[in-house]
Amino acid sequence: MIVVDGTLKRRLGAWLLAAVAVLGTFLLVEAYTSAQRAADRAFDSQLEAASLTIAEAIQWQDGQPVVEIPAAAFQILATDQQERVFYTILDTGGREVTGNLDGVITDDLRQAAQSAAVWKFATYHGTPIRLYGRELKSAGWESVEPVQIWVGHTLSGRDALARDLFFRALSRFVAMVILTGLLMWLAIRTALRPVRRLRQLIRQRDADDVSPLNAQVPGELYDMAETLNALFERQREGRGALLRFTADASHQLKTPLTGLQSTSELALQSDRPEDWRRALQIVHDSSARTSRLAGQLLSLARLRHADEGTPGRIDLAAVLRDTVMEWAERDAAQHHDLGLAPLPDTPLFVQGEPWSLREMIGNLIDNALRYTPAGSVITLDLERAADTVTLTIEDNGPGVSRDLLDRLHQPFERAGRQDTEGSGLGLAIVDSIARRHQATLTVHSEPGHGLRVTVRFPLLPEEDPA
């Protein structure tokens, strides 16, 4: 059965979506952080510039740092975004020389700035700000003591720039996704064209057409086309085999039917009731044989041309008991001593299909019933070995001569016993079924001491491994 498991378009779309989601998350996180970084870089450089401008204005007078804060420094600090600006200049002792940043610069920050410039996000009365502090080793006539310059501003410009950069990255990404989706859609359409062509080709074929495909396909579809061709090839072979078998079978059926026809014609030409009776007897026997033949042909056809059921764990002992029981009930068995040797108590599991095992046992019993005289003893048995189980059927009939034994497996071979009724298909069916079960069939006979047929199956472990 063919189950529609989504469409390729949808599947590829889902993959694209997943890729976009994963990649998108990654890219957007990256874009966000890099936008933040870029904005910080841009604005940090303003802080640095402002700090430099202030540093330029520091002079020493009477051992004290004196700054005439340049107005430009504030312009730089404020930036185009009109940030609020903060600054302070600390002398060596940490006292504020001038500024408007009281209390924000902690001793820790001050000490950190002594060794290297400090960048920090801080808050000024609840407002987040960016701080930059560095120490200036100023040289003066009287003193070489360092001073610290701290500058800072609010973050609206950074946020705005980061937002802007991020949204630009976002829109680029969205545009890319849309473009990719569009291209993908086109690509799928183009890529599926050969599939459609192939479908068209197959659809246009006649039901009976099993010739190889004649089509141009891309590399990826070559396998499928090849597989299709192989399938057609197998179908061709199967049809051939089926035709041959049907011809064989119809030939087999024609023979007894011809007999029936001639017998009945002869009887119709006769006026004597004894002739009628004899003819009717022949008709009866022949029709019974023919119907059995038809049944066996069907079995053989099933075995060769159909996959019925899936093999499973089968208790061969139970199947044997059932089948023998069924046969023992039949009229055909009433004049024979058909019996079962004592079977082991435990189940004997083999890998197989119940119907074909029954068919096999039935055929074995049928053969024995047909090719032995009334009153013969027929016994079925199961013997268990380490990893095999052997099914045996034994009779005390006349047996078969040694040179005929090997040909018994062939269909339509009656082992030279043309006199008795039977098609010769029985052992062929048994052989087929045995092969299906990886079992080996052996036929053993001593003329005058009956026939012994064994089928050795591989035994499954008692416990189901599953």
Next chain:
Amino acid sequence: MMRALLLLLLSLMPSVLWAQAPTPLHVEAALDRQVVAPLLARFQQLHPDIDLRYHDNSTLNVDKQARDADPAPDVVISSAMPWQMARVNEGLAQRLDSAAARNWPDWAKWRNEVFGFTFEPIVTVYRLDLARHMMPPTTHADLHTLLKTHQDLLRGRVTTYSPTGSGVGYTLFQQDARYSPRFWDLVAAMGAAQVSLENTTRNMLKGLTDGTYWVGYNLLGSYAMHWARSHPDIIVQIPQDYALVMMRMAFIHRDAPHPAAARAFMDFLLSEAGQKTLAGSTPLFSVLPDVVGPYTAQRLRDQVGERLYPIPINASLLAFVDPMRRDAFMKRWNREIRILNP
């Protein structure tokens, strides 16, 4: 029974009565009440539901109020631009998000928190008497030359702002010093002329009117022009080399107890109606270029050309309130003003 009557009374009272329960609005301003009276009246007329309480005060007091008053004033107006800027930079203002605020010219506002809403040129004022003795000064250089050449005649008859007593004066001198180093020559020359330092333009105008002073430097043009209308012997001269322009800056206090009323007031100041009143009924010039009236920035520009130098409303103003820079400036002022004294 009484309660039922009261309820009936309440239900009969028109809703207008409720709306008229006036919202107080406290404006703390360094801007003479009588100068802006028409503006305030127009506001009251437009907003009868707001009870406007307008306190005019010196720039220093206004700044003190903005910093320390509890409850804080709703709106702070001052001409001491660096101090206003410092308060806004400290975070004392709140943002005004209105159409008027957004449309306000960029050069006259900062962070949409503080707005310069007037346009007042800084002028030199002299008496007619002066013109009888010499060519009246039209530029800063002229004034410098005059002070040097007529030192004896002008001694004691020159006045200007005290940089210590007036925030406006200090700001103007700082800005002058930024534009030209020759400003200090002018200070030295004024020092030599034994300049009188006054705290307000009004005092200077009074001195000029009563003949104490012959020439005044760096007066608020708005007041001076208004004054000159009624005092024909007073001549107002917008310097022809460069003229500073001062703006009154207004902001809504962060802790304003009546923010809605404050926003209404600010919106009015920035609105066409407010600016029209400003330009038409007060000596304060309007900032907006399309407002028509005797006192507009545009008209001034047409008269004086492109020599108007508004004191920019931006972070550079903060430099003027830096204590150390102020100290340095005052030190130099004090040195320069005495340098030519005998």
Next chain:
Amino acid sequence: MRLLIVEDDPLIADSLTQGLGPLGNTVEVFTVLSEARAALAHSHFDLVVLDLGLPDGNGLTLLAEIRRRGDATPVLILTARDGVAERVQGLDLGADDYLAKPFSLPELQARVRALLRRSQQRTDNRLRFGPLCFDPASGEVTLHDERLDLPPRELGLMEGLLLHAGRIVPREQLIDRLFGFGEAGPNALDLYISRLRKRLQGSGVRIRTLRGLGYRLEDDPT
């Protein structure tokens, strides 16, 4: 006895009518499911012989319908294919017996007789086979209308065989019936069987041993 035969092949239908009629039955033949369905809905039959492959559907659907409405009429299924799956499905659906084509007429007659006997027992509790009769209510066994005095174990054995008269009764089933689970050895059963055989000698019925399979109560042809 009223028999309903559902069979589309006229030759087989004809031989069924001919073969089953002489047993004392009225036989009605239908060739399609729909007619058979209508007949079953309106009148009572003692047995249905049902072919599976019919022109207007599978006979199993009719079987399922019959059983679904609680009709316990015995059903014997005929089919051309000796498929285990179909047989199991048929028995699962409530068929009483099953015969694969080609079948021999005597075998069919035997099965039909057995089914009718069982069907009859639903109204008459007595079990009969040939000259044998067992009344479960009184526990009385008669042979040719003469009372047989049987000890309890033999009586149980007789009942077990009679219940499935004509069919093989597995040894295990009889042992369980007589001795309960694992109480006596298999030899004990043989003992009681041989005692019963002696009683039945020359009566026209016999107990046949089927090696490894069980025992069958059947007509004695001798």
